[in-house]
Amino acid sequence: MRKVLIVGAGQSGLQLALSLLSHDYDVTVMSARTPDEIRSGKVMSTQCMFHSALQHERDHKLNLWEDETVRVEGLGVSIAGPDSQRVLDWFAPLEHYAQSVDQRVKMAAWLELVEDRGGKVVIHGVTTSDLAPLAKLYDLVVIAAGKGELVQLFDRIPERSPYTQPQRALSLAYVHGMEPRPEHPDKAAVRFNIIPGVGELFMIPAYTLTGNCDILFFEGVPGGPLDCWGDRPSPQQHLDRILSLMKQYLPWEYERSRNVVLTDEKATLAGGYTPVVRNAVGKLASGTAVLGMADVVVANDPITGQGSNNASHCAASYLDSILERGDKPFDEEWMNASFEKYWEYAQHVTNWTNAMLQPPPPHVLQIIGAAGEKPAVAKRFADGFSDPTDFQHWFFDPAKAEKYLAEA
Secondary structure, three states: OOEEEEEOOOHHHHHHHHHHHOOOOEEEEEEOOOHHHHHOOOOOOOOOEOHHHHHHHHHOOOOOOOOOOOOEEEEEEEEEOOOOOEEEEEEEEEEEEEEOEOHHHHHHHHHHHHHHOOOEEEEOOOOHHHHHHHHOOOOEEEEOOOOOHHHHHOOEOHHHOOOOOOOOEEEEEEEEOOOOOOOOOOOOEEEEEEEOOOEEEEEEEEEEOOEEEEEEEEEEOOOOOOOOOOOOOOHHHHHHHHHHHHHHHOHHHHOOOOOOEEOOOOOEEEEOOOOEEEOOEEEOOOOOEEEEOHHHOEEOOHHHOOHHHHHHHHHHHHHHHHHHHOOOOOOHHHHHHHHHHHHHHHHHHHHHHHHHOOOOOHHHHHHHHHHOOOHHHHHHHHHOOOOHHHHHHOOOOHHHHHHHHHHO
């Protein structure tokens, strides 16, 4: 039985661990926190997982909250004008519903599930010096902890990483009491609100410790009015500030949010990080190679909502590569090939995300405008969140966009 050590207890690491256990691998997961500490901690992210990523969870019976979690059935897009009124608004149904489960809920339960299904869980923070003796005990060591010292094992790839600093100031709050969007009161949807030159607000139906809720998530252009979290406000002050900014820039969303309350006292978060692509192979001082996965090797800004989806696809891709390897050694050549196989998918997410961080070129504005008049265009854009590989065929290139819009 081949032995695998996974360092990190997030979407990618735990999904890979649980799927390997179903194939009779000897799996150990190292987590810096216990399940109870995860549940009682601060929110860790926003997330909205679309159909193709959700299917990976279903395949391994990891969809523990699917029946009770609100179904995200569409995507709505609005653009604010100079007078803070909407100059564009449309809604598109998704081909298959999406869902968002608070990572405090999911990761705590999945960590417990690892032990229930025969894996080992070690609660301990891990440094690079800890890994050298540990690595000798396993056939494969996977680093799935996207933050902290271990990331430094993996070198940035400049040609795949156009940014050297954060492109958005991020802030969020999980809330109860949101009213439905009047245009589609019977359909829960992610709302994507664009404030040109200022930033974006996402409204995400979700499930948290206290049941179904909504996430208010601002992405602010650095140095702009949404980049205002350096004073680390208290949770209530944080929510009040989000609502004040909504009232100023997006009054149509503020109107249905004016009575919201925080889901819990740790339901706010602010920060930012630099989008980056790194080498998949890290070298320990002992010379042992370790494999990076998900955010360790491909970290995108959350503007396209692909973080947890990327993590799920990475885990599924690595699972296939591990199973295909059989009894052969997990050497550096195999590690690099496994990453490149995942990169065949992830490159499309990275290209799309990096493009969305820039002011939209004329052909993208034409697409977004046409989506308000042509439901087929809106639906194709919405379904791209589940399959970002489709954007290469019509979204990035002006000539392809012109051809598609003419046909539509």
